[in-house]
Amino acid sequence: xxxxxxxxxxxxxxxxxxxxxxxxxxxxxxxxxxxxxxxxxxxxxxxxxxxxxxxxxxxxxxxxxxxxxxxxxxxxxxxxxxxxxxxxxxxxxxxxxxxxxxxxxxxxxxxxxxxxxxxxxxxxxxxxxxxxxxxxxxxxxxxxxxxxxxxxxxxxxxxxxxxxxxxxxxxxxxxxxxxxxxxxxxxxxxxxxxxxxxxxxxxxxxxxxxxxxxxxxxxxxxxxxxxxxxxxxxxxxxxxxxxxxxxxxxxxxxxxxxxxxxxxxxxxxxxxxxxxxxxxxxxxxxxxxxxxxxxxxxxxxxxxxxxxxxxxxxxxxxxxxxxxxxxxxxxxxxxxxxxxxxxxxxxxxxxxxxxxxxxxxxxxxxxxxxxxxxxxxxxxxxxxx
Amino acid sequence: xxxxxxxxxxxxxxxxxxxxxxxxxxxxxxxxxxxxxxxxxxxxxxxxxxxxxxxxxxxxxxxxxxxxxxxxxxxxxxxxxxxxxxxxxxxxxxxxxxxxxxxxxxxxxxxxxxxxxxxxxxxxxxxxxxxxxxxxxxxxxxxxxxxxxxxxxxxxxxxxxxxxxxxxxxxxxxxxxxxxxxxxxxxxxxxxxxxxxxxxxxxxxxxxxxxxxxxxxxxxxxxxxxxxxxxxxxxx
Numbered sequence: 104x105x106x107x108x109x110x111x112x113x114x115x116x117x118x119x120x121x122x123x124x125x126x127x128x129x130x131x132x133x134x135x136x137x138x139x140x141x142x143x144x145x146x147x148x149x150x151x152x153x154x155x156x157x158x159x160x161x162x163x164x165x166x167x168x169x170x171x172x173x174x175x176x177x178x179x180x181x182x183x184x185x186x187x188x189x190x191x192x193x194x195x196x197x198x199x200x201x202x203x204x205x206x207x208x209x210x211x212x213x214x215x216x217x218x219x220x221x222x223x224x225x226x227x228x229x230x231x232x233x234x235x236x237x238x239x240x241x242x243x244x245x246x247x248x249x250x251x252x253x254x255x256x257x258x259x260x261x262x263x264x265x266x267x268x269x270x271x272x273x274x275x276x277x278x279x280x281x282x283x284x285x286x287x288x289x290x291x292x293x294x295x296x297x298x299x300x301x302x303x304x305x306x307x308x309x310x311x312x313x314x315x316x317x318x319x320x321x322x323x324x325x326x327x328x329x330x331x332x333x334x335x336x337x338x339x340x341x342x343x344x345x346x347x348x349x350x351x352x353x354x355x356x357x358x359x360x361x362x363x364x365x366x367x368x369x370x371x372x373x374x375x376x377x378x379x380x381x382x383x384x385x386x387x388x389x390x391x392x393x394x395x396x397x398x399x400x401x402x403x404x405x406x407x408x409x410x411x412x413x414x415x416x417x418x419x420x421x422x423x424x425x426x427x428x429x430x431x432x433x434x435x436x437x438x439x440x441x442x443x444x445x446x447x448x449x450x451x452x453x454x455x456x457x458x459x460x461x462x463x464x465x466x467x468x469x470x471x472x473x474x475x476x477x478x479x480x481x482x483x484x485x486x487x488x
Numbered sequence: 489x490x491x492x493x494x495x496x497x498x499x500x501x502x503x504x505x506x507x508x509x510x511x512x513x514x515x516x517x518x519x520x521x522x523x524x525x526x527x528x529x530x531x532x533x534x535x536x537x538x539x540x541x542x543x544x545x546x547x548x549x550x551x552x553x554x555x556x557x558x559x560x561x562x563x564x565x566x567x568x569x570x571x572x573x574x575x576x577x578x579x580x581x582x583x584x585x586x587x588x589x590x591x592x593x594x595x596x597x598x599x600x601x602x603x604x605x606x607x608x609x610x611x612x613x614x615x616x617x618x619x620x621x622x623x624x625x626x627x628x629x630x631x632x633x634x635x636x637x638x639x640x641x642x643x644x645x646x647x648x649x650x651x652x653x654x655x656x657x658x659x660x661x662x663x664x665x666x667x668x669x670x671x672x673x674x675x676x677x678x679x680x681x682x683x684x685x686x687x688x689x690x691x692x693x694x695x696x697x698x699x700x701x702x703x704x705x706x707x708x709x710x711x712x713x714x715x716x717x718x719x720x721x722x723x724x
Binding site for chain 1: 541544546547566567570571573574575579581583585587589590594598599601602603604646
């Protein structure tokens with residue numbers, strides 16, 4: 104093996120520009136795989152952090168009748184959690200209503216939140232400090248779609264627990280910026296006690312957001328959904344994006360590998376005399392195959408070195424300064440920060456390295472199989488193929 | 489009497505030619521002793537290269553037995569025949585077959601790399617081999633920078649650097665002018681005398697024939713004549 108490595112290295116280095124052009128083609132795949140996966144990992148990390156910070160905390164303790172995916176459960180999915188279980192929990196009451204901005208009708212979810220809470224990043228303190236009669240908080244996307252700005256008053260209508268319609272002029276006390284569309288679009292945040300009074304749901308909540316000190320305890324009529332479970336849709340979405348992107352970079356990898364296959368197949372045709380000479384000098388066909396296969400595999404090593412030379416500065420820059428997206432993620436309904444900071448983990452680099460080396464070795468082996476059936480006498484004349 | 493290094497008994501070689509078969513060698517019986525400077529001579533198609541390839545275990549007999557260094561080449565595994573070539577046989581080809589990306593030194597060194605010799609031993613042996621062929625100053629050059637004569641001398645150095653018992657040379661002067669052909673033959677003649685290496689040629693070149701001490705005339709796959717010419721020496 105040592106001899107094969109030595110000869111293969113010499114053959115490639117001495118081939119000069121041809122070697123580096125092949126390596127360059129393969130290096131694009133290497134850099135793109137790391138770039139894309141690094142970006143997805145960065146997005147994944149930020150999306151998870153944002154979802155935890157704005158919406159999930161360390162988990163949700165839900166009323167057993169409430170299913171956030173089923174709006175029909177809102178009507179009955181609430182209740183009173185016994186006092187002894189409320190430690191390290193922030194209550195949220197969810198109710199349906201209708202907003203009438205500029206004469207239009209917008210169905211909304213009214214969410215009651217404690218103005219003093221610090222478990223999630225919803226700036227609920229604004230509700231406490233406002234002097235308006237019915238102060239509400241809106242996310243930027245919601246404010247834009249309703250055409251509302253801070254200080255605007257707008258009619259909000261709802262049914263109380265008995266089904267009786269009621270309405271009030273609410274004042275937009277604050278508009279917050281978030282990357283998490285699930286706390287923004289179609290939602291109106293209001294002080295919890297105000298909503299409880301509006302609906303007659305005294306001391307009730309739909310779910311509770313747990314902080315980091317919360318220890319899950321079974322409570323009758325309530326279900327704890329941990330952070331991992333809550334993040335599953337985010338993880339699934341990102342994985343789906345990852346697999347979709349894999350198609351693109353595997354295509355690029357295939358092109359790079361095709362270049363190696365072509366080069367090796369052509370090389371064997373062109374270097375038949377050399378192969379014959381090696382056999383005449385005492386190499387077995389297997390040893391010649393090994394040398395040519397190592398040559399092919401070595402292209403991937405050179406590609407990694409080359410990719411490292413131009414890719415590393417790019418990766419360092421992207422990890423430090425991030426990559427900005429012109430279109431905000433909230434318009435797509437996914438959690439995406441305006442700037443994504445790529446994460447290049449050791450595992451990602453090692454996995455990509457192995458993918459490249461193994462695939463290049465296999466492709467090269469495929470191309471060099473012909474040597475196994477080569478007649479050395481014909482090879483010496485250059486007529487074996 | 490010298491030790492028998494090659495024994496050929498009833499050697500037959502046939503090649504398929506479409507539906508039929510072509511018989512390249514027909515019942516050849518020969519022996520070679522250590523230190524011979526012999527050659528197969530004859531017109532094209534007489535079987536010279538075929539018999540050389542069989543002795544070199546690059547090809548196998550259809551019938552008969554060929555023993556090289558006591559090993560029957562017709563029954564050797566690929567690994568064993570590779571070992572035989574690696575340890576005991578050097579080849580010189582008509583078109584030199586030097587590896588173009590390697591330097592002269594590296595081309596000659598290759599045989600020793602296959603024998604897994606140490607770097608110091610390799611350097612010593614390659615330097616000596618290049619001195620034998622008078623190319624010590626060209627060690628760093630690459631084959632495309634060499635003339636035909638120089639390239640063939642590198643090929644000779646490559647063949648003898650491992651001190652093989654047998655060197656097989658297939659039309660070694662075919663691509664050379666008269667002057668270079670004589671230089672090459674005199675070099676091999678000297679190595680034969682100094683190292684006692686057995687040289688076997690396949691040639692139809694008169695310039696080569698005049699150096700041979702034994703001429704085996706092949707005609708249509710038969711040994712037509714086996715001449716011992718011990719006095720056949722050409723003065724420089």
